[in-house]
Amino acid sequence: MRPLCPRHEHVSRRAFLKGTLVTVSGLAIPNWGGLVNSQTIAAETKKRSKRCIQLWMNGGASQLDTFDMKPGRPTGGLFRPIASNVTGLQVCEYLPQLAKVADRLAVLRGMRTQSPDHPDGIYHMHTCYKMSERTPHPEIGAVIAKYLGQPEANLPSFVRMGSTGNGGSGYLGPQYEPFGLDHTGRLPYFTAPYVDAQADQRRADLLRFLEDVYAREHKAVPFASHRLAKEKAWRLLRAKATFDISKEWPKYRDRYGDSDFGRGCLLARQLVEAGVPFVEIGQENYDSHADNFVCHKANMQVLDPAWSTLLLDLEERGLLQDTLVVWMGEVGRTPQINNRAGRDHYVRAWTIVLAGGGIKGGQVIGSTDADGKEVKDRPISEGDLFATIYQALGINPRHRHYVGTRPVWLTPEGSKPIRELLA
Numbered sequence: 001m002r003p004l005c006p007r008h009e010h011v012s013r014r015a016f017l018k019g020t021l022v023t024v025s026g027l028a029i030p031n032w033g034g035l036v037n038s039q040t041i042a043a044e045t046k047k048r049s050k051r052c053i054q055l056w057m058n059g060g061a062s063q064l065d066t067f068d069m070k071p072g073r074p075t076g077g078l079f080r081p082i083a084s085n086v087t088g089l090q091v092c093e094y095l096p097q098l099a100k101v102a103d104r105l106a107v108l109r110g111m112r113t114q115s116p117d118h119p120d121g122i123y124h125m126h127t128c129y130k131m132s133e134r135t136p137h138p139e140i141g142a143v144i145a146k147y148l149g150q151p152e153a154n155l156p157s158f159v160r161m162g163s164t165g166n167g168g169s170g171y172l173g174p175q176y177e178p179f180g181l182d183h184t185g186r187l188p189y190f191t192a193p194y195v196d197a198q199a200d201q202r203r204a205d206l207l208r209f210l211e212d213v214y215a216r217e218h219k220a221v222p223f224a225s226h227r228l229a230k231e232k233a234w235r236l237l238r239a240k241a242t243f244d245i246s247k248e249w250p251k252y253r254d255r256y257g258d259s260d261f262g263r264g265c266l267l268a269r270q271l272v273e274a275g276v277p278f279v280e281i282g283q284e285n286y287d288s289h290a291d292n293f294v295c296h297k298a299n300m301q302v303l304d305p306a307w308s309t310l311l312l313d314l315e316e317r318g319l320l321q322d323t324l325v326v327w328m329g330e331v332g333r334t335p336q337i338n339n340r341a342g343r344d345h346y347v348r349a350w351t352i353v354l355a356g357g358g359i360k361g362g363q364v365i366g367s368t369d370a371d372g373k374e375v376k377d378r379p380i381s382e383g384d385l386f387a388t389i390y391q392a393l394g395i396n397p398r399h400r401h402y403v404g405t406r407p408v409w410l411t412p413e414g415s416k417p418i419r420e421l422l423a
Helices: 013-018 039-048 096-100 118-127 140-148 197-217 221-243 249-256 260-273 292-316 382-392
Strands: 020-022 028-030 051-057 081-083 090-092 105-111 158-161 179-181 278-283 323-328 350-356 363-365 375-377 400-403 406-409
Touching (some): 051 292, 096 292, 140 158, 140 278, 140 382, 158 260, 221 260, 249 260, 260 278, 260 292, 292 350, 323 382, 350 382
Parallel strands (some): 051 323, 105 363, 158 179, 158 278
Antiparallel strands (some): 020 028, 081 090, 105 350, 323 350, 400 406
């Protein structure tokens, strides 16, 4: 049998075992490839590591109703633009707080991508590769977990909340799979033990005894795997207070906005502050084939306080310089308004926004024509976007892995970082 990758890319047995969890009920949970297991390591991680928070607009937000408005044109829609604190950059009237921090934003108006539907678009905009390829490519969170995570860690290195990606860790392996929270930010049910600590300890002692006895005559990897996974699960339970924002929330609720998305953004800040390299927070209901303006008005009133406060909060804590915040979805929306007052999927000219992480803010890259139908200047592909993100985080965007004997690169051939963005 051929190896999946050359020796220098192999996941060691020990690393694989450390990347697996088993709960009290015996359920195996993959992905524990990178966080901190002591205050010393956590402090060191904060000093030197890059991090990424991805704000995922599930369904695809409208560029023409947020950051690339066309007032007075047939495609312009119902919303009015307002000035931001960056000369020449206007945003939607329902993003007033973001307008005040626009000097931290880099607006990419020239997105021209290839996958117009939801499943393939979600996959493509999480991996920078088409879903139709045979190779199972890893999501951006898995890549960041691999290269920026801390192997000897208690907490997961790839955390996401709500509806986000659909690709997982791909060829990188199960130790980089995401740890998922629901849309409220609650931990999964299996993180709450259903017996008291004393009873759990007795069960653990019995399990160790039985495994030791059996393993004397039956040497096999699963015994060690189960033991290490169980220990890892206990360590996670001891560290799960990192996911608790109940004490912080009353102080920040009015700033972030009293919403699931607002709580998610506060949790993301708390997690990256603890050393988590990648956190993704999803906001729902952007797939506005009907009632586009009703949907977007409601969503932006949630998005505006949460996103703007997240940036300011990170900045106040000295984290923004090393934390890249990415605002994106799988598609944009059509310039044309359909007969249901909606906008459909559109990938020929749309917008993504970056901030922090060493990105040069206060600028717009690319432009669209008068009606927003085509990219007029500086088209940006999926590969260009991912190459920029990886470069900003200190990851080589052309790093090569092997699947079987086949070389696979992190970004497609020809992908180039957007140099104007990189500090």
